Amino acid sequence: MKKLSRLYMALVFIFLYAPIVVMILISFNAGESTAHMTGFSLRWYQQMARDENTLNALKNTIVLSALSAVITTVLGTLASVGISRMRSRRLQRVVRNVTNLPMMNPDIVTGISLMLLFVFTAQMLGRDSALGFGSLLIAHITFSLPYVIMSVLPKINQLDRNVPEAAMDLGCTPLQSFFKVELPFISPGIITGMIMAFTLSFDDFVISNFTSGASYETLTIHIYSMIKKSVKPNIYALSTLIFIVVMALILAYNLLNDRGREKR
Amino acid sequence: MRRRGNIAAYPHIVWSVLFIIAPLLFVLYYTFTDGAGDPTLENIQRIGTSNYLLIFTNSLCMALIATVICLVIAYPLAYIFSRMEEKTQRIMMVLIMLPLWMNFLITTYSWMTLLEDTGIINTLLGLIGIDGVHMINTPGAVIVGMVFCFLPYMIMPIYSVMAGIDPKIVEAAKDLGCSDRDVLLRVIMPMSLSGVISGITMVFVPSISTFYISQKLGGGTFQLIGDTIESYFTGNAINFHFGAALSMVLMFMILISMGIMNRFGDEREERGLLK
Numbered sequence: 001m002k003k004l005s006r007l008y009m010a011l012v013f014i015f016l017y018a019p020i021v022v023m024i025l026i027s028f029n030a031g032e033s034t035a036h037m038t039g040f041s042l043r044w045y046q047q048m049a050r051d052e053n054t055l056n057a058l059k060n061t062i063v064l065s066a067l068s069a070v071i072t073t074v075l076g077t078l079a080s081v082g083i084s085r086m087r088s089r090r091l092q093r094v095v096r097n098v099t100n101l102p103m104m105n106p107d108i109v110t111g112i113s114l115m116l117l118f119v120f121t122a123q124m125l126g127r128d129s130a131l132g133f134g135s136l137l138i139a140h141i142t143f144s145l146p147y148v149i150m151s152v153l154p155k156i157n158q159l160d161r162n163v164p165e166a167a168m169d170l171g172c173t174p175l176q177s178f179f180k181v182e183l184p185f186i187s188p189g190i191i192t193g194m195i196m197a198f199t200l201s202f203d204d205f206v207i208s209n210f211t212s213g214a215s216y217e218t219l220t221i222h223i224y225s226m227i228k229k230s231v232k233p234n235i236y237a238l239s240t241l242i243f244i245v246v247m248a249l250i251l252a253y254n255l256l257n258d259r260g261r262e263k264r
Numbered sequence: 265m266r267r268r269g270n271i272a273a274y275p276h277i278v279w280s281v282l283f284i285i286a287p288l289l290f291v292l293y294y295t296f297t298d299g300a301g302d303p304t305l306e307n308i309q310r311i312g313t314s315n316y317l318l319i320f321t322n323s324l325c326m327a328l329i330a331t332v333i334c335l336v337i338a339y340p341l342a343y344i345f346s347r348m349e350e351k352t353q354r355i356m357m358v359l360i361m362l363p364l365w366m367n368f369l370i371t372t373y374s375w376m377t378l379l380e381d382t383g384i385i386n387t388l389l390g391l392i393g394i395d396g397v398h399m400i401n402t403p404g405a406v407i408v409g410m411v412f413c414f415l416p417y418m419i420m421p422i423y424s425v426m427a428g429i430d431p432k433i434v435e436a437a438k439d440l441g442c443s444d445r446d447v448l449l450r451v452i453m454p455m456s457l458s459g460v461i462s463g464i465t466m467v468f469v470p471s472i473s474t475f476y477i478s479q480k481l482g483g484g485t486f487q488l489i490g491d492t493i494e495s496y497f498t499g500n501a502i503n504f505h506f507g508a509a510l511s512m513v514l515m516f517m518i519l520i521s522m523g524i525m526n527r528f529g530d531e532r533e534e535r536g537l538l539k
Contacts, residue, residue, distance in 0.1 A: 005344045012341055012415075016363045019374030019412065022384065023366075026377070035377050075276055082273020095273065098280045101288075106473030106518065108490055109511045112497055113287035116294055116504060142283045145276070205369060206475075210497060223369050231373060239370045246365040254358055 020243065027236035034231050044237040054238060057222035061202060064133070064218060068140035069198040075141065076148030076197075077190055081178075083149070084156045096149075103146040111210035114139050118211065131213030139211040140201045147200060148193035155189035156182070195253070199246075291515075294508035307509035316492075320513070323489040326403065327472035330410040331418075334467045335460065337411070338418035342459075343452070345419075346426035353427065360416050368413050372480050375412065379405050379481070401483030409477040417466040425459030426452065461525055469518055489514055 030039030048054055079099070086092045102110045114135070122130035159182060167177040205220035212221055219242075226235055298304045310316065345356050363371070378384050379399040389397060399405050429452060437451045475490030482488075489510065496507030 005340075008340065009344060012337060013359065015412065016360070016415065018378060019371040020363060020366055022374040022377050023370060034373070035380060035383060075279065078272040079276030082270055082276065086270060086273070095277060095280070098284055099276070101284050104469070104522075105515065106469055106490075108473045108475065108493055109291070109515055110287075112493065112507065112511055113291045114283065115497065116290040116508065117283070117287040119504070120290055138283055142279070145279070199365065203365065203367060205367065209494075220367055220369065223367065227369060227373065235370065235373075239367060243366055247362060250358060250362065250365070254354070258354075 023236045024240050024243075026233050027240045029233045032232055034233055034236065044233045045241075048234050048237050048241075051234070053217075054219075054222060054234075057217050057219045060216055061219040064136060064140065064216075065198050065201040068137055068144060068201045069194050071137075072141045072144040072148050072197045073190060073194040076145050076193060077152050077186075079145070080149050080152040080156055080186075081182075084153060099149055100146045102143045107143075107204075107206035108210075110143060111139070111207040114142065114207070115210040129213050131211060132215040135211045135213070136208060136216060136218070139207050140204065143204070143207055144197035144200050147196045148190075151193040151196065152186060152189040155186040159185050291508045291511055294505050295512045298505060307506050308513075310506060311509060311513055316510070319487055319489055319492055320517070322486060323472050324517070326406060326410070326478075326488065327468055330407050330414065330471045331464055331468045333407065333411050334415050334418040335464065337415060338422055338463065339460070342419055342423035342426050342456075343448075345423050346429075357420070357423065360419050363412075364416050369476065371412065372409050372477050375405070375409050376400060376480060379408070400481065401485055403482065403486070405481040406478045406488075409481045410471050410474060413474075413477065414467040414470055417470075418463040421462040421466065422456060422459040425456045429455050461528075464525060465522060468521065472518065473514060 025037060026034055027044055028040050028042070029037050030041040030043070031037075079095075083092055083095055086095070115131070118130040118135045122128070163185075164177045164181050167181045168174060172180065203220070205224065208218055208221055209224065212218060217225075219238075223235055223238075295307055296303055296305070298306065311320075345353055348356065376383075380386070381396070381398060381400065383400070385399070386395070386397060389395065399408075433455075434447055434451060437447050442450065473490045473493075474488065475494045478486070478488045478491055493507055493510050493514070495501065496503045496510070
């Protein structure tokens with residue numbers, strides 16, 4: 001039985017990692033083909049490091065994801081505090097359900113619905129195009145919000161309501177009690193939410209595809225337009241680098257978590 | 265204090281109205297108007313033509329097949345994971361989630377390399393004497409691509425429910441005379457149902473609305489609803505009004521499917537409690 005389950009696990013992992021292994025191998029290809037290895041070289045990595053469009057798209061993506069993550073975290077944390085204190089359960093449920101819509105709806109519907117809003121607004125204002133950095137930022141904040149609320153709200157509900165009240169009895173103003181007592185307690189949830197918002201935004205393609213204009217190209221949009229023309233191993237080189245960075249981040253995050261757990 | 269707390273949610277409420285509710289109203293508006301802004305039902309009627317009905321049925325079938333395959337693969341795996349040591353469990357979950365951080369545009373392209381007629385899988389098969397299995401540009405290849413992209417979303421919720429089952433319950437069942445098989449069928453399966461249901465939703469929704477995967481691995485031999493919608497918004501034949509109508513129908517299809525799913529889940533849970 002044990003052997004059988006080992007074999008089963010191995011098969012699933014082969015399935016999940018086969019395309020990634022292929023990607024990494026071919027990023028070192030000496031030839032131009034993405035189907036056959038003809039030798040080992042670093043030429044695609046060198047070429048990528050010189051390609052301004054790719055570097056620019058990478059910079060754009062980092063700026064967009066970071067900004068979207070920060071704004072979403074502030075907005076989402078405030079919203080969680082507000083939602084947790086709503087007196088009407090019904091209102092609470094309505095707000096949460098509406099917030100979750102972008103999470104429940106297919107990405108393509110969220111994408112086109114925002115696109116229609118932007119296009120219509122641009123027509124009303126008599127502008128050529130409303131699609132660009134602003135529309136992307138709005139879209140990214142909108143689809144990340146439910147994830148931030150999802151990780152912050154449970155933390156707030158876990159907090160014993162007597163604790164901030166005790167702080168106020170001891171002379172804190174409500175604002176002081178929020179920053180000194182509540183915020184430190186819910187900060188793990190806030191950090192998880194922020195990391196989630198950043199990665200979701202970094203990785204998003206579908207919604208960006210509909211809400212980005214020609215003026216601001218993110219990495220995934222850049223990859224999509226490259227794939228439309230012709231695929232060379234340089235895209236694989238780029239993805240391999242991203243994969244390594246992501247892997248390092250996830251491992252670091254888990255190690256930190258493990259440490260924290262052992263300490264406790 | 266309470267009053268102040270409510271104010272904190274206001275920016276979020278304004279944001280939701282502007283960027284979640286208003287956009288959906290625009291989908292409605294575009295669905296029922298034509299290019300000149302006059303009201304019309306033509307867009308909805310056009311979906312009733314056989315061409316588009318076929319696209320919808322195709323998408324629905326593909327999504328159902330992909331979801332079932334994901335469930336069949338994920339369930340035993342989640343069970344195996346949930347019985348491992350705690351530290352190993354965490355490593356396994358990281359390994360399951362890692363491929364999700366790879367952009368699906370790239371992994372889909374890698375699958376093309378793997379599935380091609382002269383690709384890696386066929387080369388390997390050739391070595392053991394099986395040759396010429398045609399895989400790329402078939403519905404099967406599209407299913408492989410979908411299962412690859414969405415399998416982790418099925419494993420995660422099932423695993424987290426299974427890992428949360430109190431071992432004492434399993435022990436109690438055994439003490440009361442359940443065999444291992446009975447424990448699985450009568451304790452673990454009913455208790456993990458909520459994970460299965462959220463897994464199914466998390467796989468079905470993106471599968472039915474997918475685009476790109478079908479273009480690349482299906483080779484344009486058949487169109488799915490996601491591809492069709494995309495073509496009306498970013499392709500050569502731009503028609504926001506008809507595209508909006510297609511998205512509306514897609515949204516309703518998903519709502520109905522989820523309604524059926526949830527009702528099935530509730531009934532099972534109620535019966536479970538009555539027992």
